[in-house]
Every structure is written in C-alpha cells, then in structure tokens.
Amino acid sequence: MNRLLLGLWWFLMIPFVVNGQQVSLQATGEGLSSEEAQQAALAELSFRIAANVESQIDSAQELRNEEFNQTASQRLSVTSELPILGSAIEITEKDGFYLATARLDAATSLPLYELKIDELTKELDDSWKIGTISDPIRAIPSLKAALPVLEELQLLRLIARYLGAKLPQLTITVTSINDRIKQLQQNPQTIEVAVQILADPWKNLEKVYVYPPVLRGSEEITEFAAVFRSRLASQLKEVSRPAQSKFLLRGDYLITGRGIDLTYRLQNWKGETLEAGSVQLAPAAYNGLEVKTSPKTNSKITSTTSVDPDSSHASLIDKPSKxxxxxxxxxxxxxxxxxxxxxxxxxxxxxxxxxxxGNPDEKWVRNVVLDSYWVSTTEVNQQAWEEVMGKPASRNASSRYPVEVTLSEANRFLKKLNEISAGEEFRLITEAEWEYACREGGRKVRFGNGKDEISETESAYSKVPIQVVGNYAPNSFGLFDFSGNVSEWTADKYQKSYRDLPELNPLSQSGRGNVLRGGGIVNLLPGAEPKHIRCSARQQSRSSRDRFGLRIVRKNY
Structure with missing residues (x-):
C-alpha cells in the first residue's frame, strides 16, 4: 500500500533485543477504511523491522555469509516489505478515519516463523534433490522453482534471527542453484532439453509468434532449425501470424565445431528486445537428423562439421555493419x-x-520476414534459354545477353525447366525476395551495388544499351545487374501498395499486370536518372509485353 496515499506515518520503534531480552515491536498506520489502516500498519512494521535489522547487521558475523553479503542499500530494498507473521492488530475509528496498530511480539510470532521456515526448508531440500539428478528435463524446472523459495526463506530467517532464534546456516544458496542450472544447460544432448531451456521463461506469455530462424555458418541445419522451431512453438502459446501476436521470438542458429549455438530474443510488438535466451546444443543432439546439403546429395550433420568456434552471432534485428x-x-x-x-x-x-x-507505390515501408532461398546470380541469358527451350528467345542476340520475353513465355520456360530438372524446383522471384537480395539481405542501401550512389560505369542504365549479363561488378552477395540492364518480371501481381500482404513471405496474387523490378525500362526514357534503378523502385506492366527479363529462384532444400 502506498504510504503517501494513505497519509500516515508515525511509529513507535522498540529494538527486538535489549540486553539479550526479547521484546515486542509495534508500528501504526491510518487509512480511509480498516483494511487500508491495517495494511498501512503492517507495511510500516515491515519497513521498521528492516531498518532495525539494517542498523545491526553491518556489525554482525552473518555479514560474511551469503545470505547477508549484499550492500546496505540492496539489503534494505529487499527487506522493506518483510513477511509479517502473528502480529496483533488493534483498530480504532475517529471522524471517518481508521487508526491501526500492528504489534509483533517475539513470544507469539517466533514459533510461527520457525514453523514456516521448517516447511520452506523441506520444500527447498526436495527441489534441490530433484535438481541434482542427471535428467535436465526434470532438474532444471525444479531448480528454478527453488529460487523464489530460497528468497522467501532468507527473509523469514532474517526476521527470526532478530527475534532471537538460533538458526543453522543454509547450505543451499542462490549461487549453488544457478551453478547447477548452468551445468545442466551446458551442451544439452537432446532437442527436448534445449527447447525447454529456451521456452521455460516464456511459456506463460500470451500470443507469442516464433519467426523462422536465421541460419549462420551453414545451410546444413535448415531441417534441424525447422524441427527445433516447431517444437519450441509447441511449448508456447503461439499464434499463427505475427499480426496477431503480443510478443515475437526471433532467433539465430550458428553451427560451430562445438555444436549449434541457438539464441532467441523476445520482443514486444514495437520490436523492442525485452529478454534474450541462448543455449549451445551438443553435436549428439542433431547427429541423427537427415538434412539435404546440396540438390543431389544427402548427408548427416556430424560433430566434425566445423566453423570458426569464435564466430559471432548475428540476429534478425542486429544486421552486420559490413x-x-x-x-x-x-x-x-x-x-x-x-x-x-x-x-x-x-x-x-x-x-x-x-x-x-520514391514513387507513391513504394512509400509504404513495412516489415517483411523471408525464408531462405537460392537466387540466380544473373538474369536468364539467351544461352540458358536455348538449353531449355531448344532455341534462343530472340534472333540475332548474343548468347550472353539477357532474354526479353513476355510473362507467359517466362512461365513456360520455368515449367519446362522443372520438367527436365529431376528433383529441383524453380520459380520466378517474388517482389520481396528481389528487394531483399538487391539490398544485400535488407541493408539500408539505395542501389544494387550495395551503395547509396551509382554511376553509368557501374550499371547499364540511361544512354548505355542493354549489356551482356554480369558485365558490371556484383554486389557483396555475388549478384549482378540488380540496378540496370533489363527490368525483371516478378511473381507478384501489381497493387498500388503491398501494405495488406502477409508479413511472412508476402506474395500479391491479385492486381492489374505484374510487378517489374530492376529499372531497365528507363533505358528507353529520355532523362533517365539513377533514382529509377533504386532497390525499392517498382514498375507495372501488362503480361503481354515482351521487353523484360527474369531472374530465377531455386527452392531451398
């Protein structure tokens, strides 16, 4: 109860121990009701007990014990609302105000404190016994449950000692519990334990959405990450869409020579990080998972898989500066x-x-989350087209020049490519995937060269005619011609805004015409400027026009 709102506070304070004799202690409070007055008196009594303890503890032998090794200010803040057992309450009323006196007498209260201490000591011992078993699934929750019990027990023991009780020193401490938890959490051998370690602090939260994880160091853990994400989500009160959530979990996975490092960050709907949790999973936990590491071969992740053990984590919200x-x-x-x-x-x-x-149709800036994918480093050229279709897309065109086709022709090419590529799946790139790759994984840059400036010597635009694919330097991802050369068909139908599309892997399936990306259409316009080939620039075209190219996405296995 807020003391200022209650408008009290005077008290009578008598030390607990005077010349070795146990005495009583009382405090007074007032309020607009008897309940308020009683709560105020108990709060004041608790505060004054803490002050009395504080005045004596610095000279006490117990100061060297873990229960009392905090600074004076820390101890006082912890003990300012001590549990009061067995106090006598007297209440009087005058002119609509209530006056309560709370009196704590050692003879009456000490047996109650000793009984409660015995109960909590047994509860703490039982939790510690479970916490020492080798099964982390049972041990970790038991140890975490012991921490609040130990905190309450320490406060009760604090009062009991100053009521005159002689209590043995506790052998179970916060340090011993935390050390045991850390030991159990270090390199867990099963996915179930790792899931529990991460999920436990957040299992009572409402409306949590778990994003697909970021994979660092190796694509080999793609399938493992999917399994882990699913099991983690099953332990939480998950919603199916980010827009429905109150909390977001964003994680990254890094494969190292020691195992897999998993780090998750809990965020609120504003994107602010509230907490972080991490665990390093031992290699034995994922040795048995069959995962595809290339389109033609399957392999198992083993403990010999090696990446620099000192590699740093990078999360979805903390993009690398380089x-x-x-x-x-x-x-x-x-x-x-x-x-x-x-x-x-x-x-x-x-x-x-x-x-x-930019233009009005790109003004709506929104958050997008994408799964991993493979993308062609260049636009489809005449040679690649001929390998699939049996003839080039255009006559009198060099084999390395990009094709210029209608949307229907592009889809026929992809259909046939899928038919003759056993076990593979190819499709048009989506608008979101295109911009993400152009900006080197979503970095805040203007152009496809990874910079905020671009010149005619770096890209095919303005007066420069269409060039062979890969004629200019790639961006840091090794991708060519995102700014300039031919405009590229995307899989998205054109809408004036993409604000209403899903946050995860957005794809517009209704609209007039299709979205073009890449800016090459400005080759035909007088006064073409670099702003026309920014990564966010969008164009609209009828599907029957045949002057545009395509970039292919291969399904991520």
Whole structure:
C-alpha cells in the first residue's frame, strides 16, 4: 500500500533485543477504511523491522555469509516489505478515519516463523534433490522453482534471527542453484532439453509468434532449425501470424565445431528486445537428423562439421555493419542451364522507400520476414534459354545477353525447366525476395551495388544499351545487374501498395499486370536518372509485353 496515499506515518520503534531480552515491536498506520489502516500498519512494521535489522547487521558475523553479503542499500530494498507473521492488530475509528496498530511480539510470532521456515526448508531440500539428478528435463524446472523459495526463506530467517532464534546456516544458496542450472544447460544432448531451456521463461506469455530462424555458418541445419522451431512453438502459446501476436521470438542458429549455438530474443510488438535466451546444443543432439546439403546429395550433420568456434552471432534485428562477401555465400551451378545460384539467408527487413524519395507505390515501408532461398546470380541469358527451350528467345542476340520475353513465355520456360530438372524446383522471384537480395539481405542501401550512389560505369542504365549479363561488378552477395540492364518480371501481381500482404513471405496474387523490378525500362526514357534503378523502385506492366527479363529462384532444400 502506498504510504503517501494513505497519509500516515508515525511509529513507535522498540529494538527486538535489549540486553539479550526479547521484546515486542509495534508500528501504526491510518487509512480511509480498516483494511487500508491495517495494511498501512503492517507495511510500516515491515519497513521498521528492516531498518532495525539494517542498523545491526553491518556489525554482525552473518555479514560474511551469503545470505547477508549484499550492500546496505540492496539489503534494505529487499527487506522493506518483510513477511509479517502473528502480529496483533488493534483498530480504532475517529471522524471517518481508521487508526491501526500492528504489534509483533517475539513470544507469539517466533514459533510461527520457525514453523514456516521448517516447511520452506523441506520444500527447498526436495527441489534441490530433484535438481541434482542427471535428467535436465526434470532438474532444471525444479531448480528454478527453488529460487523464489530460497528468497522467501532468507527473509523469514532474517526476521527470526532478530527475534532471537538460533538458526543453522543454509547450505543451499542462490549461487549453488544457478551453478547447477548452468551445468545442466551446458551442451544439452537432446532437442527436448534445449527447447525447454529456451521456452521455460516464456511459456506463460500470451500470443507469442516464433519467426523462422536465421541460419549462420551453414545451410546444413535448415531441417534441424525447422524441427527445433516447431517444437519450441509447441511449448508456447503461439499464434499463427505475427499480426496477431503480443510478443515475437526471433532467433539465430550458428553451427560451430562445438555444436549449434541457438539464441532467441523476445520482443514486444514495437520490436523492442525485452529478454534474450541462448543455449549451445551438443553435436549428439542433431547427429541423427537427415538434412539435404546440396540438390543431389544427402548427408548427416556430424560433430566434425566445423566453423570458426569464435564466430559471432548475428540476429534478425542486429544486421552486420559490413555485408558478407561473395565467397561467404554458398553457391550452386545448375547442370541444365549452366547458371550459377547463391544461397540467400532468410531474415527480416524493412521493405519499401526507406529513404523517402520514391514513387507513391513504394512509400509504404513495412516489415517483411523471408525464408531462405537460392537466387540466380544473373538474369536468364539467351544461352540458358536455348538449353531449355531448344532455341534462343530472340534472333540475332548474343548468347550472353539477357532474354526479353513476355510473362507467359517466362512461365513456360520455368515449367519446362522443372520438367527436365529431376528433383529441383524453380520459380520466378517474388517482389520481396528481389528487394531483399538487391539490398544485400535488407541493408539500408539505395542501389544494387550495395551503395547509396551509382554511376553509368557501374550499371547499364540511361544512354548505355542493354549489356551482356554480369558485365558490371556484383554486389557483396555475388549478384549482378540488380540496378540496370533489363527490368525483371516478378511473381507478384501489381497493387498500388503491398501494405495488406502477409508479413511472412508476402506474395500479391491479385492486381492489374505484374510487378517489374530492376529499372531497365528507363533505358528507353529520355532523362533517365539513377533514382529509377533504386532497390525499392517498382514498375507495372501488362503480361503481354515482351521487353523484360527474369531472374530465377531455386527452392531451398
């Protein structure tokens, strides 16, 4: 009860022990009702007990014990609302105000404190016994449940000692409990234990959404990450969409020589991080999972899988200040078309005109989350088209020039490519995937070269004619021609705003025409400027027009 609101406070304070004799202690409070007055008196009594304890404890032998090793200010804050047992309450009323006197007498109260201490000591001992077993699934919750019991027990013992009781020193301490929890959490051998470690602090939260994790260091843990995310979500009160959530869990997984490091951050709906949890999973926990590491071979993750053990974690919300170089991105070459693909790690980014300088249809900046995917490093060229369709898309065009086709022609090409590529699946890139790759994983940059500036010597635009694919330097992901050359078909139908699309893997399936990305259409316009080829710039076109190219996405296995 707030003492200022109650408008009290005077008290009579008598030390508990005078010349070795136990005496009583009382405090007084007032309020607008008898309940308020009683609560005020008990609160004041608790506070004055703490003050009395504080005045004596610095000279006490117990100061060297763990129960009393806090600073004076810390101890006082902890004991300012001590549990009061067996106090006598007297209440009087005058002119609509109530006056309560709370009196604590050692002869009456001490037996109650000793009884409660015995009960809590047994509860603490039982929790500790369970916490010493080797099964972390049972041990960890028991140890965590022991911490509040120990806190309450210490407060009761504090009062009992100053009521004159002689109590043995506790052998179970906060340090011993936390050390045991840390020992059990270190390198758990099963997914179930790791899930419990991460889920336990958040299992009572309402409306949690668990985002697909960011994978660091190796694509090999893709399937493992999916299994872990599913089991983690099953332990929480999860909702199916981020928009329905009150809390968000964003995680990243890093495979190292020691195992898999898993880190999750709990955020509120504003994106503010509230808590973080992490666990390092031992290799034995995922040795048995069959995961695909390439389109043609399956392998198992083993403890010999090695990445720099000192590699740092990077989360969905903490983007690295420097982009990864092309050599750090896994690559794959399609044996049918000869086209190279780069693996794009999924994650979160702000899609749209983040610099406030674009057209109305890109002004709506929104949060988007993407799964990982593979994307072709270049636009489809004439040679790749001919390998699939049996003839080039255009006559008199060099084999390395990008094709210029209608949307229907692009879809026929992909259909046939899927038919002749056993075990593979290809499709058009979505608008969100295109912008994410153009901006090197959602970095806040304007152009496809990873910078905020671009020149005619870095990209095919303005007076420069369409060039062979890969003629200019790639971005840090090893991807070419995102700013300039031909505009590229995307899988999205055109809408003036993408604000109403899902946050996870958005795809517009209704609208007039399709979205183009890449800016190459400005080659035909007088006065073309670099702003037309920004990563967020959008164009609309009828599906029957045949002057646009395509970039392919390969399903992430």
């Amino acid at each position: 982009p990864e170089g092309p050599s750090s991105k896994p690559s794959w070459t399609d044996p049918v078309t000869g086209m190279e693909y780069r693996f794009i790690l999924g994650g979160q980014f702000e899609m749209g005109d983040i610099f406030g300088e």
